[in-house]
Amino acid sequence: MSRSAHPAGPRHADVLPEGHYTAPPADLNHLDPKVWARTVQRDDDGVLTVGGLRVTRLAEEFGTPAYILDETDFRARCRAWADAFGKDADVFYAGKAFLSRAVVRWLHEEGLNLDVCSGGELATALSAGMPADRIAFHGNNKSEKEIRDAVAAGVGRIVLDSFQEIVRVAHIARELGTRQRVQIRVTVGVEAHTHEFIATAHEDQKFGIALAGGQAAEAVRRALQLDSLELVGIHSHIGSQIFDMAGFEVAARRVVSLLAAIRDEHGVELPEIDLGGGLGIAYTSDDDPREPHEIAKALNEIVTRECEAAGLATPRISVEPGRAVVGPTAFTLYEVGTVKPLDGLRTYVSVDGGMSDNIRTALYDAEYSVALVSRTSDAEPMLSRVVGKHCESGDIVVKDAFLPADLAPGDLLAVPATGAYCRSMASNYNHALRPPVVAVRDGEARVIVRRETEEDLLRLDVG
Numbered sequence: 001m002s003r004s005a006h007p008a009g010p011r012h013a014d015v016l017p018e019g020h021y022t023a024p025p026a027d028l029n030h031l032d033p034k035v036w037a038r039t040v041q042r043d044d045d046g047v048l049t050v051g052g053l054r055v056t057r058l059a060e061e062f063g064t065p066a067y068i069l070d071e072t073d074f075r076a077r078c079r080a081w082a083d084a085f086g087k088d089a090d091v092f093y094a095g096k097a098f099l100s101r102a103v104v105r106w107l108h109e110e111g112l113n114l115d116v117c118s119g120g121e122l123a124t125a126l127s128a129g130m131p132a133d134r135i136a137f138h139g140n141n142k143s144e145k146e147i148r149d150a151v152a153a154g155v156g157r158i159v160l161d162s163f164q165e166i167v168r169v170a171h172i173a174r175e176l177g178t179r180q181r182v183q184i185r186v187t188v189g190v191e192a193h194t195h196e197f198i199a200t201a202h203e204d205q206k207f208g209i210a211l212a213g214g215q216a217a218e219a220v221r222r223a224l225q226l227d228s229l230e231l232v233g234i235h236s237h238i239g240s241q242i243f244d245m246a247g248f249e250v251a252a253r254r255v256v257s258l259l260a261a262i263r264d265e266h267g268v269e270l271p272e273i274d275l276g277g278g279l280g281i282a283y284t285s286d287d288d289p290r291e292p293h294e295i296a297k298a299l300n301e302i303v304t305r306e307c308e309a310a311g312l313a314t315p316r317i318s319v320e321p322g323r324a325v326v327g328p329t330a331f332t333l334y335e336v337g338t339v340k341p342l343d344g345l346r347t348y349v350s351v352d353g354g355m356s357d358n359i360r361t362a363l364y365d366a367e368y369s370v371a372l373v374s375r376t377s378d379a380e381p382m383l384s385r386v387v388g389k390h391c392e393s394g395d396i397v398v399k400d401a402f403l404p405a406d407l408a409p410g411d412l413l414a415v416p417a418t419g420a421y422c423r424s425m426a427s428n429y430n431h432a433l434r435p436p437v438v439a440v441r442d443g444e445a446r447v448i449v450r451r452e453t454e455e456d457l458l459r460l461d462v463g
C-alpha cells in the first residue's frame with residue numbers, strides 16, 4: 001500500500017505534518033461503497049441512513065457511541081460465502097470477530113458453520129441453538145473444562161494444537177465414551193499480512209504444530225493411535241487481513257504434501273483440509289478485497305491441482321472467514337465533543353468513545369476511514385485525527401482523515417468497517433461502558449447487545 005503526503009497540505013499550515021494520508025477526497029460527502037455496509041446511503045438532507053433508518057434517530061434512541069450493524073448485509077455476506085464454496089465445502093464463521101446470540105441465529109439460518117475458541121463462545125453458540133456438529137473448537141490452550149464441555153456437547157471438530165492436547169482430548173473423549181472428530185493444526189512456515197506474505201521462519205509462534213522437522217507428522221502418528229480420536233483432517237491458518245492468495249497457495253501445497261506423506265506412511269487419506277481465515281476487507285478506499293467467489297475459485301484450483309499432482313482424491317475444503325463476513329457490516333457511531341486545531345499540525349477531533357470500543361488502531365496501527373454523517377458540508381477539508389476520551393495519548397480511532405473544517409461539537413461521525421474485532425475486543429478501560437450493538441434491517445432497529453451500565457460495572461466489584 002503506497003500512501004504519500006498530500007501535496008497541498010492541510011489548509012492551516014505551510015509545512016506538512018507526519019502522517020499517512022493521501023490528498024483529500026474530491027467530495028468529502030461521498031460514501032465509498034467499498035467501506036460502508038450495503039444499505040448505507042444519504043438522505044436528501046445529507047443524513048446517513050442504514051437499513052432505511054437515519055443515524056440521527058438511531059443516536060437519539062440508542063445513544064452514542066454505538067455499533068450499528070446492517071443485518072441485511074451480514075446475511076448477504078453469509079450467503080455469498082456459502083454459495084461460493086458450495087455443498088462440497090464448509091464455511092466456518094470465526095466467532096471471535098464478533099459473536100452474539102442474534103449472530104449465531106443468522107449464521108444458522110444462512111447455512112454457515114461456526115468456529116469458537118473459548119468456553120464462553122461455545123456457550124453463546126449452544127444457547128442460541130447452533131447444532132453442535134456445526135461447531136469447531138479452536139485454541140492453543142483449551143482448559144479441561146472447555147474440552148469436556150465441547151466433547152459432551154458433540155462439537156463437529158476439535159482442532160488440536162499441541163502434543164499435550166492430543167492426549168488430553170483423547171482422554172476426555174474416552175471418559176465420556178465417545179470418539180471425537182479432530183483436526184491437527186499445523187504451522188506451514190508461511191505468515192501473511194495484508195499484501196505480503198513471508199514463506200520462511202514463521203514457526204516462531206504459539207499456534208499449531210510445525211510441519212518442519214517432522215513435528216506435524218509425529219502428531220498425526222500419535223493421533224491415529226488413539227481410538228477415542230477420529231482424525232479427519234489438517235488445519236492451517238496463516239494470518240489476517242490478507243489480500244494476496246500466494247500465501248494460501250504455499251500453505252495448501254505444504255498441507256497437501258503432508259496428506260501425501262500420511263497416505264504413504266499409514267495408508268490413510270484424510271478427508272478434510274482447512275485453510276483457515278484471514279481474508280482482507282476494505283478499511284479505506286485503498287484496500288481492494290476479493291469477492292468470496294474469487295477466493296473459492298482460487299482455493300479450489302490450488303487444492304485440486306496439488307492433490308492431483310500427489311495422486312490424492314481432493315479432500316473436503318473448509319475456510320474460516322471472520323472479518324470478511326462481519327467486518328464491513330457495521331460502523332461505529334460517535335458524537336463529536338471537542339474540536340482542537342493545532343497550528344501547523346492537524347485538528348484533533350474528540351469523540352465519545354475511543355480505544356475501549358476500537359483498540360485496533362492502538363494495537364495494530366490499523367487504518368480506518370471516517371465521515372460526518374449527521375449532515376453534509378461544503379466546507380474545506382481539514383486534516384484531522386479522530387481521538388477518544390480515554391486517559392492515554394495513544395487513544396486514537398482514526399489516525400489521519402480529512403473532515404470538513406466546519407465540524408462542530410454535536411456532529412455525528414461514523415467509522416465504517418468496525419464489525420470485526422471492535423466490540424469483541426472492547427474493554428472497560430477508564431471504566432468505560434461498552435457500547436451496544438444495534439442491528440438494523442428494513443426500517444427496524446433492534447439492540448442485540450445492550451449498552452453496559454454503571455450497575456453492570458459495580459456488580460462485578462464485590463468490595
Ligand SMILES: *Cc1c(COP(=O)(O)O)cnc(C)c1O
Nearest residue numbers: 094237240277278320321322323
Ligand atoms: C482468527 C482466526 C480466523 C479468522 O480470521 P479473520 O481474519 O477474522 O478471517 C480463522 N481461523 C482461525 C484459526 C483463527 O485463529
